[in-house]
Amino acid sequence: xxxxxxxxxxxxxxxxxxxxxxxxxxxxxxxxxxxxxxxxxxxxxxxxxxxxxxxxxxxxxxxxxxxxxxxxxxxxxxxxxxxxxxxxxxxxxxxxxxxxxxxxxxxxxxxxxxxxxxxxxxxxxxxxxxxxxxxxxxxxxxxxxxxxxxxxxxxxxxxxxxxxxxxxxxxxxxxxxxxxxxxxxxxxxxxxxxxxxxxxxxxxxxxxxxxxxxxxxxxxxxxxxxxxxxxxxxxxxxxxxxxxxxxxxxxxxxxxxxxxxxxxxxxxxxxxxxxxxxxxxxxxxxxxxxxxxxxxxxxxxxxx
RNA sequence: GGCGUCGUGGCCGAGUGGCUAGGCUGGGCUCUGCAAAAGCUCCUACAGCGGUUCGAAUCCGCUCGUCGCCU
Numbered sequence: 001x002x003x004x005x006x007x008x009x010x011x012x013x014x015x016x017x018x019x020x021x022x023x024x025x026x027x028x029x030x031x032x033x034x035x036x037x038x039x040x041x042x043x044x045x046x047x048x049x050x051x052x053x054x055x056x057x058x059x060x061x062x063x064x065x066x067x068x069x070x071x072x073x074x075x076x077x078x079x080x081x082x083x084x085x086x087x088x089x090x091x092x093x094x095x096x097x098x099x100x101x102x103x104x105x106x107x108x109x110x111x112x113x114x115x116x117x118x119x120x121x122x123x124x125x126x127x128x129x130x131x132x133x134x135x136x137x138x139x140x141x142x143x144x145x146x147x148x149x150x151x152x153x154x155x156x157x158x159x160x161x162x163x164x165x166x167x168x169x170x171x172x173x174x175x176x177x178x179x180x181x182x183x184x185x186x187x188x189x190x191x192x193x194x195x196x197x198x199x200x201x202x203x204x205x206x207x208x209x210x211x212x213x214x215x216x217x218x219x220x221x222x223x224x225x226x227x228x229x230x231x232x233x234x235x236x237x238x239x240x241x242x243x244x245x246x247x248x249x250x251x252x253x254x255x256x257x258x259x260x261x262x263x264x265x266x267x268x269x270x271x272x273x274x275x276x277x278x279x280x281x282x283x284x285x286x287x288x289x290x291x292x293x294x295x296x297x298x299x300x301x302x303x304x
Numbered sequence: 305g306g307c308g309u310c311g312u313g314g315c316c317g318a319g320u321g322g323c324u325a326g327g328c329u330g331g332g333c334u335c336u337g338c339a340a341a342a343g344c345u346c347c348u349a350c351a352g353c354g355g356u357u358c359g360a361a362u363c364c365g366c367u368c369g370u371c372g373c374c375u
Contacts (some may be wrong), residue, residue, distance in 0.1 A: 012340075037340055047340080073337035112336045154334060157343040163336090179336065237340045254327050261329085266340050272333060275372085 002302050003089045003188040008032075008098045008275050008297060010195035011267035013205045014285045019195065020098040024058035026292055027094045032061045032081060034099030034108060037236050039066040039077075042225060046238035048209070051232025068225075068233035072087045075115065078107040089188065096301070102273035116219050118170035126162045126169075141165060146174035161269040183235075189262060191298055193291060201285075206263045213238065214256060222246065237262045 006023060008016050021059045024031050033039075037047040041064040049063055061084050066072050081097075085108075088095045099105040111156070130138055138161045143150040145168040153160045153175075164175040170179075222242035228234055238259050245255035274280060285292055 035340085036338095071338085074339075078337085101339065103335070103337090107336080110336095115337065117337090154343060155316040157334085158325095159338065159342045160335080163338085181336095232338050232341085235338075235341060240340095263329095263340080267329085268339090269333095273335080275337095 004299050004302070005085065005109075005186075005188045005190045006094060006096045007109070007190055007192045008096065008195070009277075009280060010100070010285070011103065011202060011270040011274075012048070012100055012263060013209045013267070014195045014197055014202060015288075016098045016100065016195060017048075017054060019186075019193075019288055019291070020096050021050075021054055023292065023295070024096050027096070027295075029092045029094045029096060030088055032084060032088075032095065032097040034077075034081070034101060034104045035062075036074075036077075036101040036104055036256050038063055038190050039072060040064060040068045040233050041066065042068045042228075043221070043233070043236070043239070045213050045216050045221050046236065047064050048213070068228060068231050071120070071232065074104055074107045075112060078103055078112055081108045085188065088157070095188075100270060101185045102270065105222065109185075109186070109190050111181075113179050113181045115167060115178055116171055118166055122166045122170050123162060126165055126269045130158055130162065135161065138162065138165060142168070146176055147246060148174065148176035152176070156206075162252040178297075189302055190279075191295060192277070192280040193295070194274060194282045195285045195288075197285045198280050202267060204265050207260050208268060210238070210256065210260045210263060218242065219252070237266055 006027075008020050008023070010016050020031050038044065038049045039062060042048075042049070044064070055063065062077075062081070085095060092180060097105070097108065122264060126138065135156075135158055138158070139150070139155055142161055142165055146164060149164045155162055167173075167175040167178065194204065216263075219242060222239050223246060225234060225239060226243055226246050229239070234240070234243075241255045241258040241262065241272070244250060244258075245252055281294065283294075
């Protein structure tokens with residue numbers, strides 16, 4: 001029997017959580033979250049993790065299973081997710097993954113190349129160099145150490161340049177030399193379901209949801225986390241803007257408007273990411289009845 | 305009705321005879337361990353009409369509109 005991973009994709013606030021629970025119940029299976037901010041147990045309101053009630057309706061993995069105090073990244077998630085899926089597929093033929101984080105979804109579905117773990121001090125130092133000497137210095141260094149990456153990566157993007165450099169410096173080999181692994185073969189067949197909505201409708205949902213988060217106490221959640229505001233996990237829409245307000249940079253109303261704006265932009269970027277993935281089967285968020293029959297039909301035809 | 309004021313792209317806003325201000329919003333995009341991150345890119349306007357001038361958003365006139373004051 002083929003193992004199937006139903007992957008639910010779409011921008012934030014479009015209704016992925018609800019759909020995933022419906023599917024999990026129908027197929028009597030479990031849900032893996034693939035959301036780079038819902039891993040953290042210290043954040044609840046601002047990341048819109050499923051509610052207690054929702055968590056009771058289906059078994060969830062990778063929801064608030066990590067702490068903001070320990071670094072976590074795609075590579076680790078890929079490994080964790082594959083281990084979890086292996087164990088799920090021992091007893092189930094179908095699993096569900098819900099994802100808003102494009103890179104993380106791709107990692108599970110297609111795999112990342114292998115990169116060794118590095119001493120985090122290397123990145124710290126590169127970040128210092130960036131701050132003191134500027135991006136150009138790093139670009140020149142990369143040109144020297146790894147001309148191929150210098151040609152191919154987005155050279156104006158400090159994150160990309162630093163990543164390439166940290167691999168070069170930490171391994172003694174070029175970043176490009178690691179990116180040669182053939183595509184991973186996964187022990188499951190993915191079926192991608194995307195949810196869409198007209199831009200205006202989505203933006204209204206986002207604005208409303210932000211207002212709800214504020215009502216639910218996002219401000220006090222942000223206050224408690226304020227002292228950790230430099231942690232990577234807290235570079236998150238909904239928190240950053242409130243940290244600025246708590247620091248006295250602007251009033252609450254402004255912070256809320258900023259959260260809405262940044263969430264809209266985030267949703268737009270998610271759209272860009274998913275749009276180029278041609279294997280997604282798109283459904284209107286408002287008309288999801290057809291999804292279960294569609295999935296059943298696909299799975300059955302695969303199993304024949 | 306009279307006098308004055310102002311009229312710049314979706315919004316804000318500089319410019320005051322010759323060289324696409326800038327910011328914000330918005331759109332498009334990139335993506336192999338910071339990804340709700342980070343970065344790239346697009347949107348050439350000067351209320352209208354006429355005049356002066358080699359050349360006008362910038363000067364002059366009229367029209368329309370704005371706001372203010374007066375009657």
